[in-house]
Amino acid sequence: MITGKTKLLGVIGYPIEHSLSPVMHNAAIAELGLDYAYLPFAIKPEDLPTAIAGFEAIGLQGFNVTIPHKQAIMSLLSEISPVAQAVGAVNTVCRTEHGWQGTNTDVAGFLAPLKALQRDWQQTIAVILGNGGAARAVVAACSQLGCAAVQVVGRDRQKLQEFQQSWQTSPVTVNLQTMLWQDLPQLLPTAGLVVNTTPIGMHPHDSQSPIPLEMFPGLQPGAIAYDLIYNPRPTLFLQQAAHHGAIPLDGLEMLVQQGAAALELWLGRSVPVEVMRRSLQEYLANPRL
Numbered sequence: 001m002i003t004g005k006t007k008l009l010g011v012i013g014y015p016i017e018h019s020l021s022p023v024m025h026n027a028a029i030a031e032l033g034l035d036y037a038y039l040p041f042a043i044k045p046e047d048l049p050t051a052i053a054g055f056e057a058i059g060l061q062g063f064n065v066t067i068p069h070k071q072a073i074m075s076l077l078s079e080i081s082p083v084a085q086a087v088g089a090v091n092t093v094c095r096t097e098h099g100w101q102g103t104n105t106d107v108a109g110f111l112a113p114l115k116a117l118q119r120d121w122q123q124t125i126a127v128i129l130g131n132g133g134a135a136r137a138v139v140a141a142c143s144q145l146g147c148a149a150v151q152v153v154g155r156d157r158q159k160l161q162e163f164q165q166s167w168q169t170s171p172v173t174v175n176l177q178t179m180l181w182q183d184l185p186q187l188l189p190t191a192g193l194v195v196n197t198t199p200i201g202m203h204p205h206d207s208q209s210p211i212p213l214e215m216f217p218g219l220q221p222g223a224i225a226y227d228l229i230y231n232p233r234p235t236l237f238l239q240q241a242a243h244h245g246a247i248p249l250d251g252l253e254m255l256v257q258q259g260a261a262a263l264e265l266w267l268g269r270s271v272p273v274e275v276m277r278r279s280l281q282e283y284l285a286n287p288r289l
């Protein structure tokens with residue numbers, strides 16, 4: 001029930017209609033019996049400063065940030081956590097006495113399902129498909145794991161060069177190389193972790209795979225195939241990888257864990273992760289709910 005005392009949380013993006021965050025956050029809030037509501041806000045890039053000033057005025061308690069604001073928001077905050085500085089993007093903002101504080105929970109979200117697996121990360125070469133915003137969180141996570149090398153595959157030489165250079169001035173220590181897609185056949189046989197951070201294979205393009213089907217036999221058996229996509233579950237990439245002996249991980253757990261980490265920061269308490277996970281599984285199985 002919305003009352004006169006209801007506190008507000010939310011997510012900003014443009015567009016925002018596709019966001020699943022309201023589903024899982026409101027499920028957790030209901031489970032905890034708290035007088036909070038989590039709302040989606042469609043904010044055009046040019047309206048971002050006005051929106052943040054408005055959030056200040058209405059007393060919003062905190063918010064998530066998604067495409068296209070993850071970098072632009074940084075100049076509007078009073079404080080940015082070391083992890084968000086390292087990634088170069090903010091996905092969670094908290095109200096503090098000193099103003100808005102930004103952090104990045106995507107790194108912790110990405111790492112959560114990997115930590116359950118026994119691996120010698122120092123011997124592991126990670127291949128990351130794509131060089132956008134999510135790839136930045138994955139590189140920072142691979143650095144935290146201590147991966148032997150991180151090979152980032154992209155399609156635009158200029159963007160790859162900028163991506164490579166951005167890590168040279170960052171606090172993140174990582175043995176990073178950037179490659180073109182044509183190099184993939186040489187990279188796959190030595191990769192212990194292959195991460196798809198492109199939208200290739202996302203619904204409604206379920207029949208697409210970032211890796212051509214004929215290249216899957218080159219995957220190391222026992223390699224981890226990690227797709228950040230959570231719709232469909234599994235993607236064609238994960239189906240094919242599992243068929244060739246890889247361990248598949250989809251993006252749902254990352255989504256749940258980055259959300260749970262954000263909600264913990266706003267509420268200052270532990271949150272019901274299983275309720276958040278189940279709410280998303282149920283919603284994805286029947287999105288008209």
Ligand code: NAP
Nearest residue numbers: 130131132133134135155156197198199228229251254255
């Ligand atoms: P982004 O910043 O737009 O980056 C997308 C990357 O994919 C870019 O490097 C882009 O290359 C590349 N790409 C796009 N289409 C391609 C194609 N047809 N062929 C080759 N490369 C292509 O997006 P993002 O924020 O990183 O998100 C990427 C994906 O991760 C999305 O599917 C998103 O839903 C998912 N994600 C999931 C979670 C989670 O919690 N599970 C969190 C964050 C993101 P160019 O730069 O050359 O265009």
